[in-house]
Amino acid sequence: MAQAIRLARRGLYTTDPNPRVGCVLVRDGVVVGEGWHRRAGEAHAERIALTAAGDRARGATAYVSLEPCCHQGRTPPCTDALVQAGVARVVCAMVDPDPRVSGRGVRLLRAAGIAVEVGPLAAQARALNPGFIKRMTQGLPYCRCKLAASLDGRTAMASGESRWISSEASRRDVQRLRARHSAILTGVATVLADDPSLNVRLTPADLPGLQPGEAVRQPWRVVVDSRLRTPPGARLLGLPGITVIAACARADSSRGAALAAAGARVMQFAEHYAQVDLRALLAWLATQEMNEVLLETGPTLAGAALTAGLIDEIILYIAPHLMGDGARGLFRLPGLEHMEHRIPLRIAEVRRIGPDLRLILRPGVLSPGEGQ
Template identity: 45%
Template sequence: MATAISEDRLWMMAALALARRGLGQVSPNPAVGCVIVAEGRALGRGWTQPGGRPHAETEALRRAGPAAHGATAYISLEPCSHHGKTPPCTDALIESGIKRCVISCEDPDPRVSGRGIAALRQAGIDVEVGLCADDARELNRGFFLNKLTGRPLVSLKLATSLDGRIALASGESKWITGEAARARAHLLRASHDAILVGAGTALVDNPRLDVRLPGLEVRSPVRVVMDRRLRLPPEHDLVAQARRRPTLLFTSARHDDGALASYREAGVEIAACTAAETDDRFPETVLKGLAERGLTRILLEGGAETATAFLKAGLVDRLEWFRAPLLIGADGLPGTGTLELDSLVQAPVFRREALEPLGEDLLERYRREAA
């Protein structure tokens, strides 16, 4: 017999659904959803707006207006309690006169971290915490990782044949997957803050790294290239179009200012890394730099070399694997390289979360199992 879902859970699920609208658009802030409810009816809905402001709570309260007095607020993350570029959301909630507040989980930001909950309770509001907490933490995994570990979430996107090949031996790869899968990949881009590729992929594929879905073009992420040897020519499209879309190049600090001048003049932001930072720790260095810039969700679309470097470093949190119903064979180019494992115990393990049919293709979504 199916278990009935409580009214609180239904409203919190609605708040989480609203929060997802902000993914890829609100960094360095978390994507939050809020619903103001009274007598079983939603009075106001809100979610974090592009750029991170206004916050979800103030948006929902604005829509609810005076009717929020005596209502319940369902919020997918603890409301902020500090003064930043906007006043604290706790103040707005208290001033609105809400009677009850259901919060999914605490905010890991040390400026908040329980203080928002305490402020609401001190004001006499009935506060409950923990409903759908796992879902809320997973939705904002990138924000949590940024605050707790100093790096963003990394999703590795692969588009391969059934036997894990991304191209023929000749390099031909257009198109392994079909139109529906390619459109879904653009939607995936729209939910991330940045797309990261290696220099090899940039040179071979000359990718635009944007979102080309009608109405979602403005959601194109920051473009990031890892190129320690500065192989990307200044006339490359990723450089030439840098003033139209933020582009960040991680390279070696050994290149002098003269070699980098043309990139900077084109609008490329240069992150020059020391020799120690561009050895085997290059992936960690890049992620640290992206986190410092406030980015929380990175889509890794690089070739096998870049994918392998992040997998070996244990820095891939999710797999977004588009698989086409064809076989290429052992002479094709693999999606990943050698991981140099001595035993299966060392193999990175992922748990499948979803299967999504896309025409004749299939999107398999995986989450990294905790070590």
């Protein structure tokens, strides 16, 4: 199963919106076939492994990082292929959260006389596909918030200057982070201040799973712009890929027409305190098959998303320098006046990236007495 999960990780930058899945076929203690799902519309991991194994698949055990599919989508059901190949046993790390499968694949395999086991390395398998799982079970994408800050927690000088807080190594790491996401979400204030590109500037050689000469998939660029203040000449509108401007219904329609003429998809959403309802926006992105969304924005939008409970993970790059009292902070969080109001975070990972530290944090609940 560990090998199946390693194979699945090869699809980190390519399988979206499908889940990342790997499969290993073993007969008499020998690996006879293996495969991983590379791209939506292409063969699934099980079928690739079965093709590699040929007749040796009969009587083999299939180790799969996700329950085999049992419905006709862009490709035929993998359960049918496993039964027809004469596989004797299937071990899957977890049940597929897709309601079209969700245990039905296991039941069909068992009904065909195949022994099925579910659960080995389930936590590692879930970690492969947090966005797919959340989209299928909650109707929302998995949302990460990326931030770069000085050691004293500052993200920009008072003037707005912020290039560059983090090192070149960290910025390259962010490029890989962008490449795995379905969409990058920012606010209009960031667009007006920085005129960012919000694209992936890597080559296929930089991203495992891509072949030489293959185009690097560009995540959707989504700008939260309640009153349509994005300039039609903004850099991100002239780049390859899709740019969505998320506005409120009361926004000036003539501005929307100008942005649409510049190449944007202008979408209207319900308001929440005169701003775009972020939950409604994320729910819509889920309907567009966005699994993982990366929030790259300023302290106001980041703070609003955090207090609304919409951020699943914070990725914070800390650079070893100080920017002073006048510089801007990480989140704008009004109303936190007492210790009991604080927002608890759990540190999931700390890693050195060049001269910087990269922290992965997840919102959580403090245990009684913790943090005192």
